[in-house]
Amino acid sequence: MKSILKKDILYSQLKEKIRNAEYKPGEKLPNELDFSRELGVAKITLRSALSRLEEEGLIIRERAKGTIINPDIKRKRILVIIPARLDVESPYHVILPGIEEKARDLNIELEKCQNAFFCELENKSRKEFISSGKFLGIIFPEGTILGHEESFLAVKSIGLPTVMPHANYKDYITTGFACIYPDERKAFADALKYLAEKGHVSVATVFNKTLTENYSRSYSLNEYLETLKKTGLTGAKELVSYCAYNREDVKKAVHGFLKLGTIPTAILCGSDFYALHVYEVLKELNIEIPKQMAVMGYANYPGGRFFTPSLSTVDLSMKKAGETAVELLDKSSQWWGDEKSPPFITVEHEIIARESTNTIRTEKIFLNQKIKGAL
16 A cells, blocks of 8 residues: 555656656656666656656657657646636635646646636637637636626637536526536535424525526525425525625524514525624524524535534535536547537535534424514
């Protein structure tokens, strides 16, 4: 096991040096005996690493010439369109590290271009820019495309393999791009199931307000109410609020929930950022989380584990989506072209159970006099 680890480490180190041009294209490496001594490894370990580098086309090994760095190494490139909106809750912030890590691993160079700049270029200039870089393709981290957006039309006009790492099924149909999709309906339904298993019956939901008022996380309002009922929870529209991402909207929603005849015992939020505001409001009212009110977020943005108490959430594997986007473009010849269909990939999600839901409700109806007294 130790030798396997050594050869893997050596392979990664040599690959990194080739990638960073510490070993330059055309440069001859020392013979295996001298090179293994220089590196402080056994010859068998070195040979294993060199074999992998040869398979990837990074080195050439010939008896007469020895081992040289491939003089024709050309780093593959991917264009990443930076979204027009980069609010703190943008999934791009979580997707990008996955893109960057996988690109480093596959020796792929990333070229990042602001959405606005890319759109402002004339079509001819865009195509010249793309052809000069010899890009494998484009990562387009937008979502909910209607088909008339300037950014979408600009990317579409290029005619390169394109991957959307945070898309939905409608995006797949509208764009014709390869799409990576977190199954939001199932992810949200699994969050409801988790809360039901914790003994909750009445669960309130704070959704993010979208362009379509009663449509969020792939649910229409009626579909969501039906999902609540199927999960064994109260399916009342009074328990669902669509809020803009600001403290006052969320405060109004929470106060509304607490004035209902039967007060909910848990609040499920459309994102971890909404959960942050819910925490603030409950703290003002001296309502204890999770003893008096459980709170659950969604999307597992960095930072939720540092809430007090730490926030339960649903991990949508957005970093993994970024990695997958790069892998798809690296193998785009397998799915791009006439009579081929771009892939539609669903990434797995996971319930992250933390302190904010770490309580079991044992009563069918929450005795809420204490909370009402706080209002």
